[in-house]
Amino acid sequence: MASTTIAKMDLDALLKDSSKSPLTILEYIHDHKLHEPAIVLKLGIPLRKANLAPSQLLSVLEQIIIAALHQKKIELASETLTQIKASTGANSLRYRKLLALCLESAGDFEASLGIYNDMLSDNKSNVYALKRKYAILRSQLKDLEARECLNDYLEQNASDAPAWVEMAKSCFEQGDYKGAAFCYEEIVLSSPMDTGVHCTLGELYVTIGGKDNYVLARKHFAQCLELEKGCIRAMFGLVSATESYLDLMECQLSSSGSGKKRGKDSCWDEQDVELVRDLKAYGVEHLIKSYKGTNMSGLVETILSNSEN
């Protein structure tokens, strides 16, 4: 984000500098991946008929189309696309991508899907086509097909963390928390220092439930607190995970009928249970301390002290 801000500040300086040509500014916007459709259209439209090198002209025309689509100027995009087609022909991959984008903007998703499917039949590793296809299917609420498409993408691009986040979201919506946890396990491999990921993963394991999952959950919350001591979300999560563990234990022990206590015959290891109690106390203590002096401190103390009883 910081580099984008710096790039935008430099863009402002470039715009004020009258010695810089519009082409230079457009190239700067393209190279730094800035989102400035209004500026692109203002500087680019006059260049459509300019005497530029073919590769430069095609780059400018492509930028104009994308900017026009952002500004919902579909007719302008269509005219510019016709100009590109005259130069490159209809079989050019870049032309087909732009055509598909224009069709998407016009709401003709079937036609655009057709183009992306053609691209995929030529090359099933076409990342761009897979992503656009997924975006269309998801926007059309075709969840099953979207998930299959995303699956195909992830089979070839297993290190794409944002794609795993998308898959996790899809799993969440369907109530498939185990699937979502699997996705977040993949994400945590690439971002082991990300507290948000550990927190979400911990919350997922608590949501799924079960003794082993509560143990996994508390590990992730503990890791989150190790990385960021003031993470309140992790503190709440830790209290929730430890409470759930202890409730499950109490429930199972009382339903076993004989009042069998924890011991070497029980699946509830005494040392582990003591550790869980300590972790819960740690979470409670730190939450109460964090909320001290705020307008919610009384409420937090109330709910946490009730949970201790």
Next chain:
Amino acid sequence: MTQTIQFDKTAYAKMMLHATVNSTTAIHGILVGSSNPKGQEQQPQGNDDVLIVLDAIPICHSIPTKPIVDMGLRLTQAHLDHNKIIDNNSSSHDKIIGWYTANERTGDTKIYPMVWKILESIQSFHTDQEKTKTFIPIVARIDSESFEKMLEKKCNVDGDFKGFHVYELPKTVLAQDKNGEEEEEKVKCECLQEGAAGASDNWKNVSALVADACLEDPPVVVYDFENQLEGKVSGLNKMDCDWLRNSQVNKIWEK
């Protein structure tokens, strides 16, 4: 069993503003209200029951997980209990009566399984507390098409295009889950609670004010529990990030 639902304008405004502030993600929150008007003794729930939604407490702007929902519900319940103690005039019947939600995608009208599970837990909590009757919680789903029309001020006095629809927890929710295609039955949501504000409180007038608040630049901000958690320890002291009250919403009615 059919309930009559009435919405207080502040609860309505909070839901719409929560959706506006988090327009690109799903949102979830708690509905607080009463199943019996203030001052009346509790009656067994029957066909003429009125469920009044008095407040909306925003919880999160992402998919709700058990720890967040659990802590949100507990804090809300503690807040209601605290209000009963400090305010002798408040209704002793205010309780958590349901959930509100909005899906991430335009045109997505589904109520996802996790929402029904949350409603079931609210129901079992109240059924345990009030053993003489079965409480039927509700869910208010903010509908993208209706919300868009509300922003265009096309809501009429009957509440068409007010921005959301209300559903009761169906008796056979588990069977419906497995069927895939669910037909959730919308519950008619009647006019806003008549109160001190007087006869001008109808859906058309109130939704117009709420639309103005949503379209202000910047809009009236409504905070949720997740905002407080994201603010971390340093953000806890921000008095305006009071997701339990969001009292800044009341300024809408002063205009």
